[in-house]
Amino acid sequence: MRFIVAGGGTGGHIYPALAIAGGLKERYPGAEILYIGTSKGMEADIIPKEGLPFKGIEATGLQRKLTLRNFITIWQACRGLCQARGMIRSWRPDVVIGTGGYVCGPVILAAALNRIPTLIHEQNALPGLTNRLLARFATTVAVTFSASEKYFPRQKKIRLTGLPVRPEVLQAEKQEALSNLGIGNGRFVLLSFGGSRGARTINKAMVRVIKLFASDPRIYILHVTGTTGYEEFLSDCAAVGIDTAKAENFRVMSYVYNMQDALAAADLVVSRSGAATLAELTTLGIPAILVPYPYAAENHQEYNARALEKEGAARVVLDSRLDGDMLGDMVADLLVDRGRLSAMALASLKLGRKQALADIINCVDELIQSPGRQ
Numbered sequence: 001m002r003f004i005v006a007g008g009g010t011g012g013h014i015y016p017a018l019a020i021a022g023g024l025k026e027r028y029p030g031a032e033i034l035y036i037g038t039s040k041g042m043e044a045d046i047i048p049k050e051g052l053p054f055k056g057i058e059a060t061g062l063q064r065k066l067t068l069r070n071f072i073t074i075w076q077a078c079r080g081l082c083q084a085r086g087m088i089r090s091w092r093p094d095v096v097i098g099t100g101g102y103v104c105g106p107v108i109l110a111a112a113l114n115r116i117p118t119l120i121h122e123q124n125a126l127p128g129l130t131n132r133l134l135a136r137f138a139t140t141v142a143v144t145f146s147a148s149e150k151y152f153p154r155q156k157k158i159r160l161t162g163l164p165v166r167p168e169v170l171q172a173e174k175q176e177a178l179s180n181l182g183i184g185n186g187r188f189v190l191l192s193f194g195g196s197r198g199a200r201t202i203n204k205a206m207v208r209v210i211k212l213f214a215s216d217p218r219i220y221i222l223h224v225t226g227t228t229g230y231e232e233f234l235s236d237c238a239a240v241g242i243d244t245a246k247a248e249n250f251r252v253m254s255y256v257y258n259m260q261d262a263l264a265a266a267d268l269v270v271s272r273s274g275a276a277t278l279a280e281l282t283t284l285g286i287p288a289i290l291v292p293y294p295y296a297a298e299n300h301q302e303y304n305a306r307a308l309e310k311e312g313a314a315r316v317v318l319d320s321r322l323d324g325d326m327l328g329d330m331v332a333d334l335l336v337d338r339g340r341l342s343a344m345a346l347a348s349l350k351l352g353r354k355q356a357l358a359d360i361i362n363c364v365d366e367l368i369q370s371p372g373r374q
């Protein structure tokens, strides 16, 4: 079996695509998978490290106003479509899968023009523009939330699957993860990160949290700044006397490529509330303090976070209210109140949909078996 998987821009589109690629490899041993992304997106860095063949094409988003930039974009879109058609012709995939981001436009369109079955996956309750447009051409639309179904054409085959989590994230073991990360047993592990790109507000608050807990032997803090915020974070630490070079019970990273270990090791997570992050937290049952990104389209991150808060799986702090002392108090409370932490973990696990990946692979299988296939 041969597949093309496309998804790009941010981790929220890339990791579901990687999960699907992993699921395809498990279902069809020997399957060959080509990942198409943009050469400038995060996928160009992440995918080759995952050992998948990667090809980049041109793709950017349209501006809402009519500008000269839009003509350039249309030109790039045409070039991207030609590039995608060339790749599809030479790779000859059985099914093409897209998980959102501009790059999916030319890839799904080219597959549809070549009459190859396609599946697109939507991660958010409010679908992105690319997926809304592409649904007209896709064979199957898989969604995470039933609330998003109304945005897609009615006659389309829509499947409520949930958001696929990478097999390695589902299978990771805590003890092994702790040893991979060099963290001693018995420590309370706090993992903090701001989605795939990092979050300045979380970084600022975490400087204070690290300062508060830097000599507390009960805790180990893994903080991920995001690649653009790393240098600023280090200088903020230096400014308050935290010596990151001599860290004993914390570690600062710009990006984590082995998130399976970081998540498996975590007793508590502080993060933004993007859909892929929340799918990982709930399938693994990790209690969380969530700080929704306030400028996400129609404030969907707060909507995501409140769904976990309502079930007791997470505490929510709005970005505008977040400060280091408050976050430190919340962490300190959960550090001692293990009963509360376990109740949160259980509530989180109840929300998780471990089946999502298998359901999506079943949808792909249906496309392969469908008699109308070219």
Ligand SMILES: CC(=O)N[C@H]1[C@@H](OP(=O)(O)OP(=O)(O)OC[C@H]2O[C@@H](n3ccc(=O)[nH]c3=O)[C@H](O)[C@@H]2O)O[C@H](CO)[C@@H](O)[C@@H]1O
Pocket: 010, 011, 012, 013, 015, 123, 124, 193, 194, 195, 196, 197, 224, 254, 255, 256, 257, 259, 272, 273, 274, 275, 276, 277, 278, 280, 293, 296, 297, 300, 301
């Ligand atoms: C600002 C914004 O609009 N963000 C959107 C974006 O978030 P974003 O790209 O941040 O995506 P998510 O929070 O959904 O997922 C982040 C993914 O990156 C992984 N990760 C993160 C950091 C790291 O160092 N290593 C790593 O592997 C996480 O494990 C997770 O799989 O896409 C999501 C899914 O469409 C949306 O719900 C978010 O609202």
